[in-house]
Amino acid sequence: MLTPGWLISLIFIGLFVYLCLTTLAPWQLNKHEDLKARNAQLVESSAAGPVPLDEVIRRDGSLGTSEWHLVTASGRYLPVEDVLLRMQSVDGELVYQVLSAFRTDSGDTLLVNRGWVRVGDNNTVPDFPSAPTGQVTFTARLRIPMDAPADPIVLNEWNMVRNIDPPAIGGLLGVDLSPYYLQLAGGQPGSLEPMPLPSTESGPYLSYGLQWMAFGVLAPIGLGYFVWSELRQRRRLDDEDNEAAEAWPREGGNRAAGPDHETTASEAPSGPPAATVDGPPDEVADSDRLVAAAMRDRYGDRFASEYRRISRGGNRA
Structure with missing residues (x-):
């Protein structure tokens, strides 16, 4: 039973089960929990009114619990x-998001995502309004950057990044930026086309995990x-082998006629004598079983069964 094929299958199934229950399922279930927490924050922030930024960032605890709050x-x-x-992209259309540096009255310097502009031909950057000068007050959503590299490049004379990474972007601008940023709502000073809020649907992660x-x-x-x-x-197959072994003596006895046996006209063969197998029946049966076992090991059960069927048919002829 423990052939190399079965051992490989057993190892493969064991690894597959281990990955399913310890890696793949928890990965999807954790994504579901993260999405569920984010949706709860979005719903809570929509129901609550805006609060001063200084009040939020100076609270005890992680800023992550306050993400998306106005x-x-x-x-x-x-x-x-x-x-x-x-x-x-926004609604399937390629866009650039515009990030500007902002200094609060309390002295904190941070990034503000002012919104998006469409990507022009050949990745060109269209003209868009500059940030206003002078004192401003606006309402925005508190955002926590993803843990991903900025990958800065210069394209069409613009500094561009792949992800919002405040320390890396601060290095490009020559300022020290706070580890969070603000996403402007529509109709605020300096806002462009506002970024849409993510959907609060539960997503497929729970079903994937299950x-x-x-x-x-x-x-x-x-x-x-x-x-x-x-x-x-x-x-x-073993039962068939045993039945075949038991049938050999009976068939051999019927074929072996003694010297005193007289063949009648009805018993006389009508054609050439049938081929016989040399050797005692027990030895022939053992040999046949060995050949059948070898055929089964090499070609599988179907070929071994076919060999036994042909062998028994030929010996009974």
Whole structure:
């Protein structure tokens, strides 16, 4: 039973079950929990009114629990060049998001995502309004950057990044930026086309996680079924071998006529004598079983069964 093929299958199924239950299913379920928490924050922020930025960032605890909350900030946009966030899309259309540096009245310097502009031909940057000068107050949503590299490049004389990474972008602008940023709502000073809020649908991650768990449970059950089927097939073949071995003496005795036996006209063969197998019946049966076993090991059960059928038919002829 423990042939190389079965051992490889057993190892493969074991690794597959391990990955399903310890990596793939938890990965999708964790994404579901993260999405669920984000949706809860979006719903909560929509129901609550804006609060001063300084009040939020100086609370005890992680800023992550306050992400997406509406905040108000007062200060000035810094007179430095904007940085564009590339490889973004809105409703299936390629856009650049415009990032500007802003200093609050309390002295914090941070990035403000002012919105998006469409990507021009050959990745050109269209003209868009500059950030206003002077003192401004606006309402925005508090955002926490993703843990991903900025990958800065210069394209069409613009500094562009792949992800919002405040320390890296601060290095491009020559300022120290706070580890969070603000996403402007529509109709605020300096806003362009506002970024749409993400959907609050639950997404497919829960069903994906449950599917991986089901695969991890069903895989060993499937392997057990194939093992049971293989054992049943082998028992059937062993029974056929035993029946064939028991039939050899009877068939040999019927064919072996003694010297005193008289052949009647009805018993006389009508054609050439049938081929016989040399050797005692027991030795022939043992030899036949060995050949059948070798055929089964080399070609599988179907070929071994076919060999036994042909062999028995030829010896009974």
